[in-house]
Amino acid sequence: MTDRDAPPATRRALLLAGAGLALAGPALAEEARTPLADVPMVSPRTEFVYEAVVEIAPLVSLGDSPLGERRIVPITGGRFQGPRLGGTVLPGGADRQLVRKDGVRRLDALYEMRTDDGVILTVRNQVLIDPGRDGAPDYRFSTIDVTAPEGPHAWLNRLVLVGTLASLRPSRDAVLVRAFRLA
Known part of the structure; x- marks a missing residue:
C-alpha cells in the first residue's frame, strides 16, 4: 500500500507530523548545539x-x-x-x-x-x-x-x-x- 492508498486520517497525520518536524528542525538543531548548562565543563590538566x-x-x-x-x-x-x-x-x-x-x-x-x-x-x-x-x-x-x-x-x-x-x-x-x- 502506498501512502496515497493510506486512509485519509493516517495520511493527514503523517503530513502534519512532517510539517511539524520541518518547522521544529531549526529549533531542535539549535538545542543540540547548546552545551548542557547544568554540567560544568572541566578541561583536563x-x-x-x-x-x-x-x-x-x-x-x-x-x-x-x-x-x-x-x-x-x-x-x-x-x-x-x-x-x-x-x-x-x-x-x-x-x-x-x-x-x-x-x-x-x-x-x-x-x-x-x-x-x-x-x-x-x-x-x-x-x-x-x-x-x-x-x-x-x-x-x-x-x-x-x-x-x-x-x-x-x-x-x-x-x-x-x-x-x-x-x-x-x-x-x-x-x-x-x-x-x-x-x-
Missing part, C-alpha cells in the same frame, strides 16, 4: 609522570599492505626517570608502525621497563604522527598504558596517561617519550 630515552635498532620494513607500509623498530634498551620512579627500559620490545597513504604514521610500541627497586612495568604506547604541512610542526601525541603489579607502583594502573614523542637522531639512535597523567 596534565601532570608529568616520567620521561624515557628509548634506544632503538634500525627500522625493518615489513612491506606494503592495503592500509600502508608496515614497519617494525626493535627496542634495545634505555632509561626512564620521573618524580616517583626511575629505572631502565629493557631490550626485547618493539615499535610496530603503519605509514598510511596520507603520510600519517601510527605507532604501537610494546615494551617493559624495570624500576630501580626491581619492579617490571609493561608499557604500551600508541602514537599518532601527522607530518606538518605548510610549515606547521608535526603532530606527535600518544596514549600510554602502563601495567604494574600490585605493590609500590600499582598507582600507575589507575591513571590515564598521554605522551609526546621526539626523535633524538642524529646524535643517538633513540626517541624521547614524555608521559603525563590526565588530572
Whole structure:
C-alpha cells in the first residue's frame, strides 16, 4: 500500500507530523548545539609522570599492505626517570608502525621497563604522527598504558596517561617519550 492508498486520517497525520518536524528542525538543531548548562565543563590538566630515552635498532620494513607500509623498530634498551620512579627500559620490545597513504604514521610500541627497586612495568604506547604541512610542526601525541603489579607502583594502573614523542637522531639512535597523567 502506498501512502496515497493510506486512509485519509493516517495520511493527514503523517503530513502534519512532517510539517511539524520541518518547522521544529531549526529549533531542535539549535538545542543540540547548546552545551548542557547544568554540567560544568572541566578541561583536563596534565601532570608529568616520567620521561624515557628509548634506544632503538634500525627500522625493518615489513612491506606494503592495503592500509600502508608496515614497519617494525626493535627496542634495545634505555632509561626512564620521573618524580616517583626511575629505572631502565629493557631490550626485547618493539615499535610496530603503519605509514598510511596520507603520510600519517601510527605507532604501537610494546615494551617493559624495570624500576630501580626491581619492579617490571609493561608499557604500551600508541602514537599518532601527522607530518606538518605548510610549515606547521608535526603532530606527535600518544596514549600510554602502563601495567604494574600490585605493590609500590600499582598507582600507575589507575591513571590515564598521554605522551609526546621526539626523535633524538642524529646524535643517538633513540626517541624521547614524555608521559603525563590526565588530572
